Amino acid sequence: MVRRLEQNMGADALRSATGRDHEGWRTLLTEAGAMGWSHAATARWLVTEHDVPGWWAQGITVDFEQACKGRLPGMQSDGTFATSATRTIPGARLDALTAVREAITSLYGAASSSNLAASMPVVRWKLPDGGRLAAAAGPEKPTGTPITLTREKLASHDDVESTKAHLIELLESAKA
Numbered sequence: 001m002v003r004r005l006e007q008n009m010g011a012d013a014l015r016s017a018t019g020r021d022h023e024g025w026r027t028l029l030t031e032a033g034a035m036g037w038s039h040a041a042t043a044r045w046l047v048t049e050h051d052v053p054g055w056w057a058q059g060i061t062v063d064f065e066q067a068c069k070g071r072l073p074g075m076q077s078d079g080t081f082a083t084s085a086t087r088t089i090p091g092a093r094l095d096a097l098t099a100v101r102e103a104i105t106s107l108y109g110a111a112s113s114s115n116l117a118a119s120m121p122v123v124r125w126k127l128p129d130g131g132r133l134a135a136a137a138g139p140e141k142p143t144g145t146p147i148t149l150t151r152e153k154l155a156s157h158d159d160v161e162s163t164k165a166h167l168i169e170l171l172e173s174a175k176a
Contacts, residue, residue, distance in 0.1 A: 014056070017056050018050075022067070025060045026064055026067055029064050032045070039061055039062075039065065039077035042061045042064065042065075046060055072157045074154075076152070080153045080155065081154035082152040083150075084164075085164055085167035086146050087172065089145055089146075090175065094121060096174075097116070097121055097137040099174040100174040101123050104133065107170075108133065109125075111123045111124060111125050112125055112126045120138065122136040131152060134149070134150045134152075135147055135148070136148045147171060149167040151166075
């Protein structure tokens with residue numbers, strides 16, 4: 001199940017990094033008028049007015065939108081949905097990414113772009129339904145390389161769980 005951000009971003013860590021917990025930020029944002037602001041405007045305000053680091057500003061903004069503005073878990077600021085899954089694939093970084101790429105290409109065809117020289121190598125596909133799929137390789141570990149698949153532009157929240165399960169299947173098939 002896709003969880004609300006608050007369940008993934010602990011109150012103690014948030015307070016330690018930013019000086020406030022979830023409720024503190026929600027109250028401040030509500031009083032500042034953020035109910036009428038865009039996602040970008042809210043995050044920017046947190047950075048410029050309260051010196052919140054960018055990553056935390058994004059998290060606070062999503063938490064506020066979920067708690068106060070009705071944003072569903074997995075919902076992007078454009079109203080579509082996204083989900084992701086990560087599994088460690090045996091092998092060196094580019095070898096693991098290649099294994100995942102082959103599994104995805106067999107289903108969806110050739111990738112639309114790739115950047116294998118990036119600090120986090122990535123391969124992307126444009127899907128027939130207008131969606132996007134990306135495979136990104138994290139830093140190598142002794143057991144292999146974590147590969148994250150992210151599916152974007154899902155039309156409905158109802159698609160999130162089944163799509164996440166499909167991403168996990170793709171990653172598991174790449175292990176074989």
